[in-house]
Amino acid sequence: MPIPDLSLRTVDVTRYVTPLREGGSLPGLVEADDGFLYVVKFRGAGQGLKALIAELIVGELARALGLHMPELVFIRLDEAFGRTEPDEEIQDLLRFSTGLNLALHYLSGAITYDPLVNTIEPRLASQIVWLDCLTLNVDRTARNTNMLMWHRELWLIDHGAALYVHHTGPDWAQNTRRPFPQVKDHVLLPQASELEAVDAASRALLTSDVLQAILALVPDEWLTSDQSTTLSAAEQRQNYVRFLEARLSASETFVQEAQHARKALI
Incomplete structure (x- = not known):
């Protein structure tokens, strides 16, 4: 299979509107040169380019699974x-973020998902x-749900904290069977009562080609800026692919972990 x-489209910032301090x-x-508003994840923020890499990878994985994700674009600053910029903190952030960043299309009028108000189907x-x-x-x-309700549908945002193991050093991709106890929260x-059925369907969608x-x-630039490794951009991409493939091949482990955590809750 090919x-x-x-x-991803590439746009340029034409106007900085406001910081979103809840993030x-x-x-x-x-605002960008295509006339749309975007929420920008800046390369100069605390977690740096690896947060942007996680944002891109997990956002597109969500899209491949058929989940609602705002459009991701590369955005030049x-x-x-x-x-x-008069605010010194924001001025520093913008200065350190010159170049290529990542942004999500702004969902005007969206509200934060509230588990006490919004009902989500089990699947x-x-x-x-x-x-x-x-x-x-x-x-x-x-x-911090990192989900929005927009036009009565659930949309996923903010995946920069995912794949956190890539912050742990050059051998991060070898620990593919890492448990995920945080699922309890x-x-x-x-x-989530249909995890086993979803597991089979999702693995079928996330092929090696995808x-x-x-x-x-x-972008190569995001991968090669990491001074802690001598791996090329292509080698680092393959690390991510191998890590995800290994996680997928052993998905019954994290599915069982989630099911046990769910039983403890209900």
Whole structure:
């Protein structure tokens, strides 16, 4: 099977609108040269380019699974924006983020998912829990759901904290069977009653060709800026592919872990 042809558009920031201070990495709302508003994840934020890499990979994995994700785009930031910003913290962030960043299409009018108000079907809940177990996404809790309700549908955002093992050193990709005890805090775990059925369907969708196509989207520059490794961009892409393939091949492990955590809750 040929590798799917995936691509992300590239736009330029024309106006910095406002910081979104509820985000730990201080994302910003900007207008781009295509006339749309975007939420930018800046390369100069605390977790650096690896957070952008995780954002891109997991966002596109979600899309491949048929989950709602705002469009991701590459977005270029000119150094001039840092010089004109009066807030020193934001000025530094913009200055360190000159160049290529990642952004999500802004969902105007969307509201934060509230587990006390919004009801999610078991299959959708199971799909999201399964994805977050696969990618070790620690950031989908009741305190910080990273989900939005928009036009009566659930949309996923903010995956920069996923794949956190790639922060642990050059051999990070070898620990593929890492447990995921944080699943016990997942906001959708109580509704996720179809994990086994979702496991089979999701593994069928995330083929090696799909993984290769998603990793091909990651810019070389983002991969080679890591001074802690001598691996080429291509070698690092293969590390991510192998890591995800190994997680998929042993998915029954994290599915069982999630099921045990769910039983303890209900």
